[in-house]
Structures are given as C-alpha cells and as structure tokens.
Amino acid sequence: MSRTTYDDLEANLRELFRRQEEAMSVSDRGWDDPPLATVTTVSAIEPARPKRSAVVAVAAATLLIIGVAAIGAGGGRAVHVAGPSGSPARVHFETQQVTFDASALRITANGQTFTSGGSTVDVHSDPGNAYYQTLELTWREHGVEMRVYMYFAADAHDWWVTSIRTYNGRSEGDWIGYNGTRFRTPLGSAFTGDVDLASTSGNRGRLTISNLRLEAFRRPPVCATQTGAYAIESNEGAAITVVPAAQASFSDTVTLLDRAACTPVATPGRFEYRFTSSDPDVVAVTAMPCPPGLPADYCPFHTYFDLTAKTPGAARVHVVAIDVRTAATVAQTDVRVTAKR
Amino acid sequence: MAMTKPSASGEVAPPSDFAAFYRDAWPGAVRLAGLLTQDTRVAEDVAQEAFTRIYPQWSRVQNPSAYLRVAIVNASRSWASRRHTERMKLPLVATPMSTELAFDVLADAVAGLPYRQRAVLVLRYHAGLREADIAEALGCRPGTVKSLTSRALAALRKGIEP
Numbered sequence: 001m002s003r004t005t006y007d008d009l010e011a012n013l014r015e016l017f018r019r020q021e022e023a024m025s026v027s028d029r030g031w032d033d034p035p036l037a038t039v040t041t042v043s044a045i046e047p048a049r050p051k052r053s054a055v056v057a058v059a060a061a062t063l064l065i066i067g068v069a070a071i072g073a074g075g076g077r078a079v080h081v082a083g084p085s086g087s088p089a090r091v092h093f094e095t096q097q098v099t100f101d102a103s104a105l106r107i108t109a110n111g112q113t114f115t116s117g118g119s120t121v122d123v124h125s126d127p128g129n130a131y132y133q134t135l136e137l138t139w140r141e142h143g144v145e146m147r148v149y150m151y152f153a154a155d156a157h158d159w160w161v162t163s164i165r166t167y168n169g170r171s172e173g174d175w176i177g178y179n180g181t182r183f184r185t186p187l188g189s190a191f192t193g194d195v196d197l198a199s200t201s202g203n204r205g206r207l208t209i210s211n212l213r214l215e216a217f218r219r220p221p222v223c224a225t226q227t228g229a230y231a232i233e234s235n236e237g238a239a240i241t242v243v244p245a246a247q248a249s250f251s252d253t254v255t256l257l258d259r260a261a262c263t264p265v266a267t268p269g270r271f272e273y274r275f276t277s278s279d280p281d282v283v284a285v286t287a288m289p290c291p292p293g294l295p296a297d298y299c300p301f302h303t304y305f306d307l308t309a310k311t312p313g314a315a316r317v318h319v320v321a322i323d324v325r326t327a328a329t330v331a332q333t334d335v336r337v338t339a340k341r
Numbered sequence: 342m343a344m345t346k347p348s349a350s351g352e353v354a355p356p357s358d359f360a361a362f363y364r365d366a367w368p369g370a371v372r373l374a375g376l377l378t379q380d381t382r383v384a385e386d387v388a389q390e391a392f393t394r395i396y397p398q399w400s401r402v403q404n405p406s407a408y409l410r411v412a413i414v415n416a417s418r419s420w421a422s423r424r425h426t427e428r429m430k431l432p433l434v435a436t437p438m439s440t441e442l443a444f445d446v447l448a449d450a451v452a453g454l455p456y457r458q459r460a461v462l463v464l465r466y467h468a469g470l471r472e473a474d475i476a477e478a479l480g481c482r483p484g485t486v487k488s489l490t491s492r493a494l495a496a497l498r499k500g501i502e503p
Contacts, residue, residue: 009494009497009498009501010466010494012444012447013447013451013462013466013497014466014467015444016444016447016448016451017376017463017466017467018467019444020375020376020448021372021375021376021467024371024372024375024381024384025381026367026368026371026372026385028364028367028368029363029364029367029385030360030363030364031359031360031363031364031392124482124483124484124487124488125484126484126485126488134488136484136487136488138487149488149491165491175491175495
C-alpha cells in the first residue's frame with residue numbers, strides 16, 4: 001500500500017473490516033438471556049449536522065427518526081448539458097445553496113478534455129451549515145466518471161472557496177486537487193471572472209472556467225417571495241418528499257428572517273411557531289424541542305418540527321410565526337410535503 | 342439508562358419472531374457496532390441498546406434490519422461522542438501477510454476518522470450498502486454520503502501514504 005489508488009484503498013478497506021470483524025469474538029445470545037451489564041448511557045442521538053434528523057426524549061417517549069429518505073435542500077438534480085462531448089458548452093448548475101454559471105467548463109486530465117457537453121450532470125450540494133457548503137458535480141464523459149467538487153466556507157461577511165477537486169480522467173477515478181483559498185466575495189454577491197488553475201495534488205490536471213458566475217451561501221429566496229417585515233425559511237426547502245421505510249419521521253427546522261437584510265432575526269426568543277398539516281392523515285406535524293448536543297447558538301435560530309408520513313399523498317404544512325409579546329402573526333408560509341410509499 | 346430489555350414487571354413475553362430476529366441478528370449487530378465504535382468492549386452494549394429501541398416498536402416495524410441498522414448507527418454515534426479521551430482501534434486477525442503493518446496503519450487511520458466519515462466507510466465497505474441506504478442509516482441525503490465518503494477516503498489516503 002505504498003502508493004494507494006482509490007481502488008486499492010477500497011479493496012484494502014474491505015479487507016481491513018473483514019479481518020477486524022473476524023477478530024471480534026461474539027457469543028451467541030438470546031433475548032431472554034440475563035441482561036448485559038450497563039456500561040454506557042445512550043439516551044439521545046446527536047445530529048452530526050444540526051439541521052438533520054435528531055432524536056429527542058419527549059414526555060418519556062422516545063421518538064426514533066428512522067428509515068426516511070428525504071429529498072430537500074441539498075439538490076440532487078440531474079442537468080443535461082447541450083453540445084458534443086469535449087466541446088465548450090455553456091453550463092448552469094444550481095442548488096439551494098450554490099449557483100454555478102459559466103460559458104465554458106474544461107477539465108484537462110489524462111490527455112483528454114472534459115466539458116460536460118452532451119452529458120447529464122448530477123448536481124448536489126452538501127447544505128452544511130452557516131460556515132460550510134459544497135457543490136458536487138458528477139457526470140460521465142469519454143467513458144469515465146468526471147467530478148468537480150467545490151468546497152465553500154463563510155464568515156459573517158464573506159464566502160470563499162477553500163478547495164476544488166476534479167477526477168483524473170482515468171477509469172479508477174482518483175482525485176486531482178486544486179487547493180487554495182480563492183474567490184472571496186461578500187455574502188449575497190456572486191464571484192465573476194475567468195478561472196485557470198493547475199493542479200496542486202494528485203495527477204496533473206488543469207481546470208479552466210470561462211465567464212464564471214459563482215455564488216455560494218445563497219440568500220434564501222423566501223426574502224423575495226414572502227411579504228411583510230419577516231420571512232420564514234424552511235431549512236429543508238419549500239417542498240419535501242418523505243419516503244417512509246420503517247417508522248417514518250423527518251425533522252425540519254424553520255428560521256425567521258428579517259426580510260430587509262435577509263438574515264436571521266436578532267432576537268429569535270421573541271417569536272414562537274405553530275405548525276398545522278392540511279391533511280394529518282397523510283402527514284402529521286409536531287413541534288419539537290431542541291435536540292441535545294447542538295451548539296448553544298443553533299436552536300434559537302432553528303426551530304424544529306417533525307413530519308410523520310401516514311399514508312402516501314400530499315399535504316401542506318402551514319407554519320406561522322408569532323410575536324409572543326403582541327400575539328400578532330408576523331410571518332407565515334407553507335411547506336409542501338409529499339409522502340411516498 | 343440501563344441497557345437491558347424492558348422491565349419484567351408487567352412485561353408481556355416477546356413475540357417469538359422478535360426472539361428469532363434477535364438471535365439471528367445479534368452477531369452481525371455486535372460486529373457492526375464494533376466497527377463503528379472501534380471498541381469491542383462496548384460493541385455488545387451498543388447492539389443491545391439498539392435492540393432495546395426496537396422492542397417496543399416491534400409490532401409496527403416494517404423493516405427490522407433497516408431499523409436495527411439505524412439504531413446501531415445512532416447508538417454508536419452517541420457512544421463515540423462521549424468518548425473524547427481515548428482513541429481505540431480494533432485488533433486485526435493476525436496473518437502472515439507481508440502487508441500486516443500496512444493494514445495496521447490503515448486501521449489507525451480509520452480509527453482516527455470523525456465518526457460520520459468512518460460510518461460511511463463501514464456501511465459501504467463492510468455492510469455493502471447502497472448510497473441511498475447509507476443516507477437512510479445516517480439520516481442524511483445521498484449527496485452528503487458522497488461528500489463524506491470522498492473526505493474519508495482522502496483523509497485515509499493522506500494518513501497512510503508517506
């Protein structure tokens with residue numbers, strides 16, 4: 001394993017896990033056998049990313065979020081790019097977090113040029129959090145898989161790219177890195193310009209992008225589509241598909257935004273939310289307390305609610321934000337929820 | 342929380358199919374928990390906790406294996422989040438292969454990964470799950486599985502190559 005391709009690494013991982021598994025001695029056991037000694041407390045599940053699924057204890061009942069595939073904020077779109085393979089082609093990729101528009105995208109690797117022309121590009125973003133997002137483009141061209149992954153960071157004022165990677169144009173699909181911080185741009189604005197990068201790690205490669213218009217950490221469109229002083233953003237998007245597998249339950253959060261600045265309200269404790277489903281027989285909605293283990297500044301700006309798919313169908317979850325001092329409704333929105341079998 | 346089955350007081354006997362499921366699934370559950378936590382000392386407890394989660398839901402569970410897998414992943418994550426002071430690594434079956442040392446280095450690197458990155462590798466390369474199933478087990482989207490896998494493999498490669 002002195003030089004490890006990803007194929008080698010994957011094979012070695014399989015072998016490693018097999019050998020570790022073999023090294024574990026597991027005794028047969030039945031449900032009626034004497035209880036195991038208590039070694040640890042496993043009381044609640046910490047979502048690794050705050051907006052994702054969580055489990056909390058509610059009135060001594062454990063709600064286990066499980067078996068749910070949800071299609072929401074992260075993208076997951078397939079975009080067909082016109083034009084012949086290898087020829088410059090205009091591209092426009094968009095997720096809820098990132099827009100990428102260019103008159104031409106070229107990756108030169110393994111003696112070939114990849115443009116995504118004539119290909120269908122799988123477009124994803126890891127929605128991340130306020131400080132981390134990605135744009136992940138994957139397609140097949142010249143008979144191999146090509147990927148362009150961009151990693152973004154942000155602070156209170158700007159966003160920027162921390163790393164770009166592409167595949168190497170070979171069948172084994174190893175990464176080429178174009179490391180370095182670049183494109184620092186104020187939040188709410190797009191970087192525009194031409195890009196010409198030589199690889200810094202992995203095989204030799206070159207990435208050129210013409211007339212790039214790139215924006216990450218996009219401002220939520222609800223600031224434009226809702227009216228009044230405030231807007232409610234569903235952090236999983238305005239349309240959610242819940243696919244129950246075992247017990248169907250899916251967590252979403254809402255954030256109240258000051259529409260003028262399109263930023264979370266400064267005093268979230270002033271507001272509370274009410275959630276109602278247009279058809280509880282299809283999708284039930286429950287307000288959720290803050291799950292344990294989250295950063296202290298997360299829950300004040302992200303109010304949890306839980307969706308439970310009952311039967312296949314569609315429903316609207318109506319979300320109302322109320323100023324607790326005046327009892328006045330300050331914003332409202334609908335989240336479309338589709339429950340699939 | 343005691344990691345036992347529900348209290349005997351007032352408890353009805355478990356349905357026979359649950360007992361059978363438990364018996365059949367127990368070894369694999371322990372091994373999955375061991376690989377996820379990298380700690381053989383807690384693997385059985387984590388697996389038992391997962392079964393304890395299923396037990397009260399049993400009559401409504403449509404896909405017990407998927408339910409169990411998610412419960413193990415979540416219980417392992419809880420365990421991993423509480424274990425800040427020590428770094429564990431599972432032992433390897435000793436073989437005369439010349440690559441023993443290299444595998445040991447890889448085991449070190451896997452044990453050093455953040456939990457979610459290790460989990461996607463275990464679920465993919467040990468459990469053989471599809472991306473959608475991994476996303477389901479981790480409670481995230483397939484795109485997140487892609488990026489977690491990419492970062493995990495990149496970190497491993499960086500960790501094992503001179």
